[in-house]
Amino acid sequence: MSSTKSVSGKSAPVDIRPASGKLGILCPGMGAVATTFMAGVESIRKGRSKPIGSLTQMGTIRLGKRTDGKTPLIQEFVPLAKLDDIVFGGWDLFPDDAYQAAKKAGVLSNEHLAELKDFLSTIKPMKAVFDQTFVKNLTATHAKTGKNKLDLAEQVIEDIKAFKKANSCDRLVMVWCGSTEVYRSPAPCHATVAAFEKGLVANDPEIAPSQIYAYAALKCGVPYANGAPNLAVDIPCMLELAKQNGVPIGGKDFKTGQTLMKTILAPGFKARLLGVEGWYSTNILGNRDGEVLDDPESFKTKEVSKLGVLEHILQPHLYPDLYGAMHHVVRINYYPPRGDNKEGWDNIDIFGWMGYKMQIKIDFLCRDSILAAPIVLDLALFMDLSQRCGMSGIQEWLSFYWKSPQSAPGLYPEHDLFIQLMKLKNTLRHLRGEELITHLGNEYYD
Numbered sequence: 001m002s003s004t005k006s007v008s009g010k011s012a013p014v015d016i017r018p019a020s021g022k023l024g025i026l027c028p029g030m031g032a033v034a035t036t037f038m039a040g041v042e043s044i045r046k047g048r049s050k051p052i053g054s055l056t057q058m059g060t061i062r063l064g065k066r067t068d069g070k071t072p073l074i075q076e077f078v079p080l081a082k083l084d085d086i087v088f089g090g091w092d093l094f095p096d097d098a099y100q101a102a103k104k105a106g107v108l109s110n111e112h113l114a115e116l117k118d119f120l121s122t123i124k125p126m127k128a129v130f131d132q133t134f135v136k137n138l139t140a141t142h143a144k145t146g147k148n149k150l151d152l153a154e155q156v157i158e159d160i161k162a163f164k165k166a167n168s169c170d171r172l173v174m175v176w177c178g179s180t181e182v183y184r185s186p187a188p189c190h191a192t193v194a195a196f197e198k199g200l201v202a203n204d205p206e207i208a209p210s211q212i213y214a215y216a217a218l219k220c221g222v223p224y225a226n227g228a229p230n231l232a233v234d235i236p237c238m239l240e241l242a243k244q245n246g247v248p249i250g251g252k253d254f255k256t257g258q259t260l261m262k263t264i265l266a267p268g269f270k271a272r273l274l275g276v277e278g279w280y281s282t283n284i285l286g287n288r289d290g291e292v293l294d295d296p297e298s299f300k301t302k303e304v305s306k307l308g309v310l311e312h313i314l315q316p317h318l319y320p321d322l323y324g325a326m327h328h329v330v331r332i333n334y335y336p337p338r339g340d341n342k343e344g345w346d347n348i349d350i351f352g353w354m355g356y357k358m359q360i361k362i363d364f365l366c367r368d369s370i371l372a373a374p375i376v377l378d379l380a381l382f383m384d385l386s387q388r389c390g391m392s393g394i395q396e397w398l399s400f401y402w403k404s405p406q407s408a409p410g411l412y413p414e415h416d417l418f419i420q421l422m423k424l425k426n427t428l429r430h431l432r433g434e435e436l437i438t439h440l441g442n443e444y445y446d
């Protein structure tokens with residue numbers, strides 16, 4: 001991306017390659033989230049649903065002064081791929097097509113599924129790269145075999161190329177919608193591209209399937225967004241490869257449900273300097289994601305992703321009297337009767353003037369995949385935009401969508417939903433050479 005400041009303080013617009021031709025969206029993992037996303041896009045294309053929850057489709061952006069009355073739709077302001085130009089693909093451990101997988105996931109009604117059956121049945125998963133050490137509670141029946149991990153990565157590269165050709169795509173984006181892998185810290189094989197490639201040949205046990213897909217995507221110049229909390233592209237070698245090949249990356253873990261609520265409420269408590277003594281969050285859910293998270297090692301990955309949020313927003317080191325002794329606990333319990341309809345309870349112990357205690361209780365009866373699907377769409381479209389703008393590496397401006405946003409090494413992530421939204425919209429203004437909005441507003445009173 002290249003832009004220069006003009007005399008008026010605005011930046012010159014960035015050259016953006018047009019969004020012409022088809023955009024292929026590839027999802028490793030075609031379970032509840034991926035199939036709900038695909039079904040929803042088709043339903044919108046047929047005029048049967050509205051793109052509710054999607055900033056790229058329904059969001060607007062104010063330009064200039066509040067008195068200018070200029071608030072176009074984001075999709076009119078920046079060139080995004082059109083929904084009609086999207087084609088879908090993916091990989092899964094099971095051979096079910098998107099219709100069968102959506103039916104098993106139990107998110108959508110039979111009525112919706114019947115309307116979309118013909119379309120969803122055409123989306124068949126490619127064979128997955130799988131290693132049960134990383135997802136203990138699932139056993140694959142539709143997985144690749146290879147002589148080593150490099151061989152598996154090369155097979156994914158072939159899949160990507162074949163998909164692009166068969167579907168006459170101009171561009172591709174990969175969004176990880178696969179299960180949460182077990183908790184791992186970065187290992188020596190993740191330090192550089194050379195070390196990673198050596199590890200692929202040597203079958204290094206620290207290389208997870210999600211990283212094999214990520215490597216294949218980046219080698220092919222395909223942006224990679226990580227919807228789960230496992231490392232995937234959050235390791236130095238992937239950053240190096242992304243920079244080398246000019247590819248955008250982002251993660252981790254779609255921000256839906258309980259964490260979305262936390263990043264809405266916590267900035268409010270901090271803004272009004274209300275103390276938080278404790279925040280206890282518990283969930284019940286009964287989908288396949290819940291089954292995977294029933295394994296303590298996969299739960300640990302999720303827990304780390306969820307716990308970071310409050311610490312970063314409330315900044316106890318700056319406000320020790322308010323947040324220094326906060327207890328933050330997160331639990332997820334697998335409870336099959338609920339399926340995808342999660343119930344999340346939060347008990348928040350807060351305190352105010354003279355230390356008087358108060359409590360807030362939240363009972364969020366949410367639908368996980370319904371909240372996640374528009375995020376998949378927005379990330380795919382914005383990642384594609386980033387690439388057409390020449391922006392590579394970590395896309396911090398998309399932190400809005402993540403529970404655990406990746407940021408530059410040594411830089412703490414921004415978790416506050418409202419700062420994230422401002423950053424996202426200012427990035428779009430910057431790309432188009434519009435004045436950034438600071439909300440200073442002195443000009444109305446001069």
Ligand SMILES: NC(=O)c1ccc[n+]([C@@H]2O[C@H](COP(=O)([O-])OP(=O)(O)OC[C@H]3O[C@@H](n4cnc5c(N)ncnc54)[C@H](O)[C@@H]3O)[C@@H](O)[C@H]2O)c1
Nearest residue numbers: 029031032033092128178179180209228254256288289368
């Ligand atoms: N739904 C939400 O609100 C939400 C929010 C944040 C993150 N997530 C994450 O998104 C991911 C998807 O969630 P979901 O509810 O669709 O789960 P799901 O279990 O319904 O789907 C995941 C799919 O991934 C497949 N899979 C696992 N490992 C794979 C591999 N190596 N290659 C290809 N496929 C693989 C599984 O077979 C399964 O079909 C999970 O990691 C979840 O933690 C979901």
